Amino acid sequence: MTGYNLSFRRTPSMSLLQKLLQVNWAVVLLICALAGVGAGMLYSAANASMEPWAERHLIRFAVLFVLLIAIALTDIRIWFRFAYPAYFITLILLVAVEFKGTVGMGAQRWIDLGVIQLQPSEVMKVTLVLALARYFHSLSLEDVRRPLYLLFPLFLVLAPAGLVLKQPDLGTATMLVLAGGALFLLAGVRLWKFLLVAVATGAILPVAWNSLHQYQKNRVLTFLDPSSDPLGAGYHITQSKIALGSGGVFGRGFLEGTQSHLNFLPEKQTDFIFTMLAEEFGMVGAMGLIGLYLLVFLYGFAVALTSSNHFGRLLALGLTVNLFFYVFINMAMVMGLLPVVGIPLPLVSYGGTAMLTAMTSFGLILCVRVHKDISIPRRGLQGEVV
């Protein structure tokens, strides 16, 4: 097996300085810009006050920034090795939430780890991608096309998705399924199989509908006809559209977003922060933010395409797709294109776990880039590293 030897052309360990030089600092600057936009909007959301959101947002970012760099500099083979353990620990936490979780906003999502309130479903978005990337890394293209080999990754996706759906958190469950699907696609699963799944999904939709909680049903129903409940669930969508639309091309100006400031917007600091930005900075500002994200996504693509190991490729693109879904679903939701599901805008929305997820994701993408030339044997690492 000469291939193994070939894949170890480089020394397994670079110096820290070499690694630091490999980090794409332009992207790090982009990430800081996104967090800065977030802080600005949170400052505005609190009526020109650092309290209670903007300040904590920045402090968290500063702390997580260290984590981001640490993740980026950590040898990718360590992530490869810990992919499964990380996944299963998260899965156990998800099960634990089921029994011991804190109930908030009608759902059982958080677990108190003493230091922080952790939302395992958020962490799962990263560890699932890690686990799937590791699994598909070890499969040849032929293996991927054998249905039997798909059973384990299917379990990896559906187990957490099912648990999260039970919390209930339709948004995150959907995100997990979408991220899993993306990795299946990237791994080379035949396209007709996706078609098959789509048809099957359509077939079990009525069953799934009945298993939904009433509030979830209502959300879907009011999404289909927001005017049916102008003061209830449809209210959020309507108000968000009014705020967004009234921003016009150039917006009302920073701190001038009357709709958001007067609390017509629900949860303006989290899920609806984009509405606020679009109200205050108009279409120019909204497109600007989309542009920032687009640059980050393009970087994720570039990293994935230039990585020499399959794990890195799948990981970078899987996480990029994941972040993309965050951005897309959140924006489409506040624009009234999708039902309201609780999905934050990465680095901009207020929220600890969400930022942790985003920063870990960015850190891993950067890590893939730093370690692009390291090859990982398909059968796994046999004790060479660490």
Place this chain on the structure above:
Amino acid sequence: MSRARTEEQNRQKSFTRRALLLGSAKAALLSVLGARLYYLQVVDAERYRLLAEDNRISMRLSAPRRGRIVDRNGIPLAVNRQNYQVHMVAEQAQDVDRTLDALTHIIHLDREDRARVKRDIAARRSFVPVQVKDNLTWDQVSRIAVNSVELPGVFVEAGQSRHYPYGPTLAHIVGYVGAVSEQDLTGDPVLELPGFRIGKNGVEKVHDEELRGRAGNTQVEVNAVGRVMQQISRVEGQPGHDVELTLDMGLQNYAHQRLIGERSASAVVMDAITGDVLSLVSVPSYDPSAFTRGLSSSEWRSLIEDPLSPLSNKAISGQYAPGSTFKMVVSLAAMEHHIGPQEEVYCPGYMDLGNHRFHCWRRGGHGRMHMRDALKQSCDVYFYDIAKRLGIDAIASMARRMGFGQTVGIDLPSERTGLMPTEDWKLANIGERWQGGETLIQAIGQGYMLATPLQLAVMTARLVNGGKAIRPHVTRRIVGVENITEEVKEESPDLGLMPLQVKSILDAMDAVCNERRGTAYSARIHLPGWEMGGKTGTSQVRRITASERAAGIVRNEDLPWRRRDHALFVGYAPVHNPRYVCSVVVEHGGGGGSVAAPIARDLLIETQRRDPMDAMPPSPLAGLKE
């Protein structure tokens, strides 16, 4: 090339292809977002901007202070009183039940109150105050303040409520205010204020718009839950105008006291020259403050089911056969048709017409009567005789000029027209031809004819002022509003009566009171210079049958109240310089001379003593000590 390597390259190629596929899918999704943004923020921006404005700005109206109602001397008759109300904000109270329990130790809250509070709280946003109780005493207010720690979210607020210091004495004139009903809505936004009250009766109703004032408004910025964030602009409201009445409260008080002994009666005192109503009383009455407070259904039922109808203002809407008080009108009509006052008619105690005999109230008859004697002794046969010669339409025509058969136009609601029948009226409304005998009983104010006490006073005033068609009114002036007074000061149109003829009637009325055998002689005023003139009336409520007449007429006092005669009197004073007129109707009171005339006498004495119009020569008693 090794197999593994080829495979690795294949895998990479596949990955790249798939990545591009995914990338283009994402690009497509992002374009959807861009298109949506363009649609919302460019194409539809204007619509959303308008919606946003609506969301943000809210108008808050502030209720204006209602104008006062005062009497001619400025005595307040309807005022606004500080009214302490206890409110509760559910959001701050948290445990509503416990707070209500604590409150029950201080103020009385029955189960109905509690249910209403809970209902209001459920219906409103949790930060909107809900009224728990109003009309708190000062003691209760201070006890709530002292116990405020145990009463979270409870606070006392001073509002204004309408108060009527004279209560039932003025209820029929001043009226009352009540909650705005669906039909009251005119588009004036102030009417939609919660708890706003408008005039529902009396002067409160007639001059509601002047009394009401204009609401102030405050433009405030509100957030989605309606909480006020900041004030944008404020327009001060305008308090309502004060309304000054022609009423003399002292006289009104006296009149009410004088009448209250009767079960059901009414009286009007007015100035014959100006039409100023100085007093207008109807008993029984009710407490208008109860309406401001809000009546319970049992209170309301007992008011409307009371056979004495306390809610109705009998002085303007009670309709009675005027009886002999109508004889002045017949006399005027006679003189106008050249039946001189000296013409004599013989009264044998009855008059036959066709196969029917019409009796005089005096069984033995009055003998030879001319107009003055006939009025003085109220001889029925004299008026039968001249009525037969005049015909009903001649009498009706004069009656209309004197104010009967139509509203006289007082500025109070629900005045009624009474009824002055004619031949055409009977054909149209009853469908039969007029009978000759009906003219006879019409001449003594019986039959179909109906008149209100106000019409009787107006008739007397039109005699006293020499035939001027004065209109009665209770509003003297609206402070800050010009035109009302001008209309009042306008010279009343002349009715075209001959002064000498009027003089002879007033002279006969003088005789009624001040000459022996006059029907009101026993009720005359003994104070020299203050004497009154007048005319009694006793109107039958039932028909006297032939057998009754044969057996001797049953005395009124022996009949059940409902079947007794109405007692009426119209009068004026002082006889030598007439200015004040008065009409009194006591329902089922019996004889006009014995029951109504003494009341009128007392009212006219009191009126002259107070002399609200400064019409009197110095009192002959001025030098005497009381």
